[in-house]
Amino acid sequence: MREHDMSSSSQVTPNRIARRTVRIEWGDCDPAGIVYFPRYFAIFDSCTAGAFEAVGAPKPWLIQHYGIIGFPIVDVRGSFHLPSRFGEDVVVETQITEWGRSSFKVRHRLLKGDALGAEGHEVRVWSGKDPQNPGRLKGLAVPEEIKVRFQLPSPL
Numbered sequence: 739m740r741e742h743d744m745s746s747s748s749q750v751t752p753n754r755i756a757r758r759t760v761r762i763e764w765g766d767c768d769p770a771g772i773v774y775f776p777r778y779f780a781i782f783d784s785c786t787a788g789a790f791e792a793v794g795a796p797k798p799w800l801i802q803h804y805g806i807i808g809f810p811i812v813d814v815r816g817s818f819h820l821p822s823r824f825g826e827d828v829v830v831e832t833q834i835t836e837w838g839r840s841s842f843k844v845r846h847r848l849l850k851g852d853a854l855g856a857e858g859h860e861v862r863v864w865s866g867k868d869p870q871n872p873g874r875l876k877g878l879a880v881p882e883e884i885k886v887r888f889q890l891p892s893p894l
């Protein structure tokens with residue numbers, strides 16, 4: 739999937755749902771012409787980063803400002819209801835459904851028109867270098883200001 743003008747098509751509504759339009763590209767599809775299932779997880783990963791960007795916290799800024807490495811996935815699952823095909827535009831709704839101290843849960847809903855095409859669920863950990871062992875990652879507390887950003891109406 740090539741990210742084309744995705745930043746301009748992202749928005750966050752007051753109920754904390756980020757919406758992103760994604761075009762299904764040729765490289766996303768298997769020989770049957772439908773999205774190869776691992777590509778949905780790549781789309782969802784991009785939409786998680788897009789949700790942070792939509793609240794004014796793009797991933798490069800988070801890394802620089804907070805000194806984190808990122809927020810890797812520690813659990814992921816998906817369900818697939820309708821096939822998506824090359825050239826289709828789909829809308830992915832992304833919502834952080836729960837904040838923990840250092841982890842958060844994300845839900846994705848991929849919509850084809852009004853129909854649910856696929857769903858994804860992630861558990862991610864706000865991570866930095868372990869000061870005791872710099873070669874390892876360590877879960878860090880998610881800053882409250884980040885959590886609050888997802889509770890605000892869209893700045894757009």
